Amino acid sequence: MRRNWVWVGLIALVLCLSVTFLTGCAKKATLKEEAVVTQEQKAVSQAPAVADDAAAREKALQEQALTDQAAREAAERAAREEADRVARETADKAKKEAGAMAAAILKELQIADINFDFDKYNLKPEAQEILKKGAPAYLKYRDYKLVVEGHCDEQGTSEYNLALGEKRATEAAKYLADLGIEKARIKTISYGKEMPLDKGHDEAAWAKNRRAHFVIFPPVQ
Amino acid sequence: MCDLKHPVILILVLLLLFSSGLAYGKVYIDIDSPSFQKFPIAITDFKPLRPVADKGDLPAWFSDTLSRDLTITGYFNVLDRKAFLEDPKQAGITAEGIRFEDWTVIGAEYLVKGGFQTDERELVTEFRLFDVVRGELVVGKRYTGKPEDRNRMVMQFVNEILLALTGEAGLFETRIAFVKKGDASADIYTINFDGSDLRRITNYNVLTLSPRWSPDGRFLAFTSYRDGNADIYLRDLGNGSTRKIVFYPGLNLPGSWSRDSARLLVTLSRDGNQEIYDMNVGNSLLQRLTRDFAIDVSPVRSPDERRIAFVSNRSGSPQIYIMDADGGNVRRLTYEGNYNTSPAWSPKGKRIAYEGSVHGRFQIFTIDAEGGSPQQLTFEGGDHESPSWSPDGRYLACSVRGYGRSRIEIMNEGGQNARVLHEGNDGCQSPFWSPRLR
Numbered sequence: 001m002r003r004n005w006v007w008v009g010l011i012a013l014v015l016c017l018s019v020t021f022l023t024g025c026a027k028k029a030t031l032k033e034e035a036v037v038t039q040e041q042k043a044v045s046q047a048p049a050v051a052d053d054a055a056a057r058e059k060a061l062q063e064q065a066l067t068d069q070a071a072r073e074a075a076e077r078a079a080r081e082e083a084d085r086v087a088r089e090t091a092d093k094a095k096k097e098a099g100a101m102a103a104a105i106l107k108e109l110q111i112a113d114i115n116f117d118f119d120k121y122n123l124k125p126e127a128q129e130i131l132k133k134g135a136p137a138y139l140k141y142r143d144y145k146l147v148v149e150g151h152c153d154e155q156g157t158s159e160y161n162l163a164l165g166e167k168r169a170t171e172a173a174k175y176l177a178d179l180g181i182e183k184a185r186i187k188t189i190s191y192g193k194e195m196p197l198d199k200g201h202d203e204a205a206w207a208k209n210r211r212a213h214f215v216i217f218p219p220v221q
Numbered sequence: 222m223c224d225l226k227h228p229v230i231l232i233l234v235l236l237l238l239f240s241s242g243l244a245y246g247k248v249y250i251d252i253d254s255p256s257f258q259k260f261p262i263a264i265t266d267f268k269p270l271r272p273v274a275d276k277g278d279l280p281a282w283f284s285d286t287l288s289r290d291l292t293i294t295g296y297f298n299v300l301d302r303k304a305f306l307e308d309p310k311q312a313g314i315t316a317e318g319i320r321f322e323d324w325t326v327i328g329a330e331y332l333v334k335g336g337f338q339t340d341e342r343e344l345v346t347e348f349r350l351f352d353v354v355r356g357e358l359v360v361g362k363r364y365t366g367k368p369e370d371r372n373r374m375v376m377q378f379v380n381e382i383l384l385a386l387t388g389e390a391g392l393f394e395t396r397i398a399f400v401k402k403g404d405a406s407a408d409i410y411t412i413n414f415d416g417s418d419l420r421r422i423t424n425y426n427v428l429t430l431s432p433r434w435s436p437d438g439r440f441l442a443f444t445s446y447r448d449g450n451a452d453i454y455l456r457d458l459g460n461g462s463t464r465k466i467v468f469y470p471g472l473n474l475p476g477s478w479s480r481d482s483a484r485l486l487v488t489l490s491r492d493g494n495q496e497i498y499d500m501n502v503g504n505s506l507l508q509r510l511t512r513d514f515a516i517d518v519s520p521v522r523s524p525d526e527r528r529i530a531f532v533s534n535r536s537g538s539p540q541i542y543i544m545d546a547d548g549g550n551v552r553r554l555t556y557e558g559n560y561n562t563s564p565a566w567s568p569k570g571k572r573i574a575y576e577g578s579v580h581g582r583f584q585i586f587t588i589d590a591e592g593g594s595p596q597q598l599t600f601e602g603g604d605h606e607s608p609s610w611s612p613d614g615r616y617l618a619c620s621v622r623g624y625g626r627s628r629i630e631i632m633n634e635g636g637q638n639a640r641v642l643h644e645g646n647d648g649c650q651s652p653f654w655s656p657r658l659r
Binding site for chain 2: 119155156157158159160163164167170188190191192195201
């Protein structure tokens with residue numbers, strides 16, 4: 001019987017010890033948990049406040065900056081537009097003036113067609129007069145060049161007329177050079193009988209077609 | 222050349238039965254003699270070589286086309302079919318089936334008969350030329366080709382007829398280049414001797430002038446303002462490529478080639494005035510031939526290449542001059558009239574054709590190359606300009622301008638038998654006859 005009590009006592013002790021041990025362990029775990037929870041709570045409750053502050057400040061700064069820039073830009077735009085308008089008006093005026101001047105120069109430089117007799121390339125007195133009147137403008141506007149085109153009437157061979165047209169252009173060019181226009185500024189080309197001014201087939205048309213024509217080349221901008 | 226673009230093989234079978242054709246024709250009639258009378262020739266409708274249900278239009282097409290082409294040559298008087306005595310149903314197309322007296326009695330000296338056999342892919346034709354006075358075959362040919370080759374078959378047989386009767390093939394393998402003007406442009410075209418197959422060679426929308434065919438048929442030299450100046454270009458007609466070959470300041474105009482197609486006479490104004498040069502086309506080296514302050518232009522070589530005819534106004538008006546090939550020994554050839562230009566030296570060598578002004582109109586003349594005896598070939602119908610000889614020297618092409626129209630015409634060397642090759646409202650000018658192209 002006594003042995004039984006011993007067993008009971010032993011079991012009781014074991015139970016007691018184990019309870020003690022177990023509860024001790026449980027208590028420790030609970031504390032740890034609590035600590036973690038607290039830290040998390042802290043983090044959760046504090047973080048939003050800090051972020052809101054920074055964002056608000058940033059936003060305010062940005063807004064400020066934007067407002068400033070818009071104002072600055074508006075002012076600049078207005079100034080620029082005004083400057084542009086003035087420039088445009090000035091340019092328009094200048095262009096108009098330049099255009100009018102260029103037109104006036106071209107008009108001054110334009111030499112009327114000179115005419116020739118059939119199968120001839122000598123310059124008739126009236127042709128010489130036209131060239132004498134035309135040359136001074138080229139001495140005044142020295143960046144302008146000219147091309148002298150030689151033309152013939154439809155009578156006779158295409159090839160001979162190409163040569164004849166070239167003779168006419170060359171004679172006119174030589175005369176202009178003698179009047180002081182630099183040779184380098186005068187080019188000649190013959191179109192023979194291939195480019196008639198008047199498509200008629202009578203002497204009146206032919207007389208117009210036997211010509212030297214002058215094309216002005218303005219300076220390249 | 223142009224035919225090479227249609228590489229249809231025409232199989233030519235000389236009918237050996239009729240080898241007498243070779244023996245014939247050794248005695249040619251002199252068609253160049255002033256007393257020459259046109260050959261009276263009869264042409265019957267062609268017959269199917271095998272019986273067919275529907276003969277179609279071909280029997281009359283062959284006889285009509287032969288008639289037209291023979292008439293074009295200017296050597297034949299094609300007899301009216303209404304005068305024929307022969308019963309077409311009874312008669313054959315070989316000597317055995319012909320009563321020659323049926324033909325001599327109506328005045329024929331020659332007779333052409335033929336037959337054909339065709340399906341969609343192949344056309345076989347037989348052509349026979351008979352001398353009805355002698356009662357024998359002169360020449361016979363069989364051609365095999367595609368149905369669309371029938372025109373060429375007729376042309377080839379007309380060439381055979383000409384070869385047999387005159388000793389020289391016809392000109393159906395030649396073309397004529399010429400200039401056709403637009404509003405402010407001009408382009409080069411070519412056309413067959415019979416007026417068929419007009420082709421545009423250039424399309425530059427500028428002035429393109431003065432076509433000059435090389436004797437080997439491969440190149441066409443011309444002047445064009447493509448780059449603003451009148452420069453010389455060379456079109457390779459074999460591959461269609463074009464290259465600018467002479468482009469000095471001023472005028473650059475092509476004249477005639479040398480027989481070997483290696484040198485080209487050119488007119489250049491690079492030395493300040495129009496002068497004539499002989500240019501090696503391969504390396505562009507120039508030999509200057511004229512030195513004169515007047516216009517020198519339009520050089521042409523004599524067939525033996527020892528002399529050059531050209532136009533100069535050194536006497537005060539444009540006239541034809543002749544110089545040696547090296548530029549020496551210059552002498553004036555034309556004295557009548559105050560405007561003689563466009564010399565063209567006959568391939569036969571003796572005469573030079575040119576255009577001259579008569580009472581304010583331009584007409585074609587020929588003159589002896591040794592000087593003297595100018596002969597006027599054209600008289601009415603407008604201004605006749607820019608003569609060009611056929612390769613056999615038997616025909617002249619020229620441009621005719623008047624009454625608001627212009628055309629390219631062909632006439633016999635004596636000026637007879639003129640016919641229109643091409644006509645238009647636009648200016649047709651500067652014809653230049655090709656060499657034989659095959």
